[in-house]
Amino acid sequence: MKELGLMKAVGLMSGTSLDGVDVAELTTDGLRIEAFGASSYRPYSDTERAVLRGALGRWQGDDLSDALEVTQRAHLEALDGYSAEIIGFHGQTLAHDPRGRGTHQMGDGDALSQATGSPVVWDFRSNDVQMGGEGAPLAPFFHFACAKWIAAREPIAFLNLGGVGNITWVDPRKENAANEGALLAFDTGPANAPINDLMQERRGLPFDKNGALAREGKVETGALELFLAETYFARMPPKSLDRDDFSVMLDLVRELSDADAAATMTAMSAAAVMQGMQHCPAPPAKVLVCGGGRHNPVMMKMLNEALDCPVEPVENVGLDGDMLEAQAFAYLAVRVARGLPTSSPTTTGVSALIGGGNISYPT
Numbered sequence: 422m423k424e425l426g427l428m429k430a431v432g433l434m435s436g437t438s439l440d441g442v443d444v445a446e447l448t449t450d451g452l453r454i455e456a457f458g459a460s461s462y463r464p465y466s467d468t469e470r471a472v473l474r475g476a477l478g479r480w481q482g483d484d485l486s487d488a489l490e491v492t493q494r495a496h497l498e499a500l501d502g503y504s505a506e507i508i509g510f511h512g513q514t515l516a517h518d519p520r521g522r523g524t525h526q527m528g529d530g531d532a533l534s535q536a537t538g539s540p541v542v543w544d545f546r547s548n549d550v551q552m553g554g555e556g557a558p559l560a561p562f563f564h565f566a567c568a569k570w571i572a573a574r575e576p577i578a579f580l581n582l583g584g585v586g587n588i589t590w591v592d593p594r595k596e597n598a599a600n601e602g603a604l605l606a607f608d609t610g611p612a613n614a615p616i617n618d619l620m621q622e623r624r625g626l627p628f629d630k631n632g633a634l635a636r637e638g639k640v641e642t643g644a645l646e647l648f649l650a651e652t653y654f655a656r657m658p659p660k661s662l663d664r665d666d667f668s669v670m671l672d673l674v675r676e677l678s679d680a681d682a683a684a685t686m687t688a689m690s691a692a693a694v695m696q697g698m699q700h701c702p703a704p705p706a707k708v709l710v711c712g713g714g715r716h717n718p719v720m721m722k723m724l725n726e727a728l729d730c731p732v733e734p735v736e737n738v739g740l741d742g743d744m745l746e747a748q749a750f751a752y753l754a755v756r757v758a759r760g761l762p763t764s765s766p767t768t769t770g771v772s773a774l775i776g777g778g779n780i781s782y783p784t
Contacts, residue, residue, distance in 0.1 A: 426450060431444060433509065433511060435496070436514075445748045445751060451758070454569075460743075479515050508534075509545075511750045517556065524557075540782050542754035548775060549764045558606050560606075562762070569593055576592045580708050580709065582613060587607065603767075629683050647673055659768060691720050710724075
């Protein structure tokens with residue numbers, strides 16, 4: 422391997438919750454984290470969110486000009502004031518079907534590179550899918566670096582509660598993320614996306630702020646049991662989901678009051694995590710939560726009551742739970758530039774350690 426030097430990278434993330442664009446700076450050599458930098462958030466307007474929501478489930482070749490224009494403009498505006506040696510541009514996931522049509526993260530890295538004057542790494546997931554992997558989750562190699570940065574001494578788990586939930590089990594006693602037994606990662610199930618859809622449908626709101634509506638309701642155990650009977654939970658990891666794979670959740674709560682529906686769907690998302698924890702190679706010392714779900718005290722209480730280890734926001738160990746995924750794509754951009762792998766058999770199920778991502782350079 423060629424000698425690695427430090428690079429200042431900026432990562433961009435727009436998740437399936439459709440809330441906005443996260444931007445974060447990171448200095449790294451693609452292995453260790455040297456320093457975290459500035460970060461910011463560019464929210465989507467209601468109009469932009471509606472355009473993106475209308476594009477969900479659609480593929481390359483469809484007419485997505487309006488949604489692409491929203492994505493490009495929002496990401497470019499989010500980068501205002503930032504400079505970096507390299508940019509990691511995740512794009513907006515519209516569809517994910519790794520065993521079928523593939524994966525689709527909308528975004529034009531070439532155009533973003535020309536507009537910013539910086540190299541842009543993008544389309545991170547396609548190569549993994551083409552090589553037989555799930556294409557997700559992609560943050561685990563960064564989670565391993567985070568475990569080293571916080572000086573963890575025993576296995577821990579990072580739980581991202583975004584639109585979809587995913588977990589990374591990390592053994593920081595291993596020297597490198599690519600070592601056997603260092604990582605296991607997979608999507609646990611739906612997290613915020615179906616709750617957000619419920620709130621939009623029932624209340625015209627983008628999400629259940631602070632779990633306020635869920636706190637007023639009670640969990641319908643029959644609906645919860647039907648949800649847990651889904652075959653996805655019996656599958657061994659690695660495994661991944663599309664944002665709308667569990668659209669059945671809305672049908673299961675169709676007859677419930679708004680509050681009971683919110684409580685039940687929150688319990689479903691928490692129960693999916695509980696099911697997933699059974700796959701961990703060893704019990705983690707703690708579960709560190711990032712993503713919007715950590716702001717939902719109802720969901721966090723459910724997890725703490727059900728799991729045999731502390732469940733706490735990543736801020737408790739000095740990390741930024743709102744920006745962890747944007748930081749991850751800054752980190753992965755440097756790995757791509759250095760020719761380092763970005764996924765492995767135990768993170769996406771790909772047949773061997775591989776790198777992903779295209780690099781576009783300004784002219």
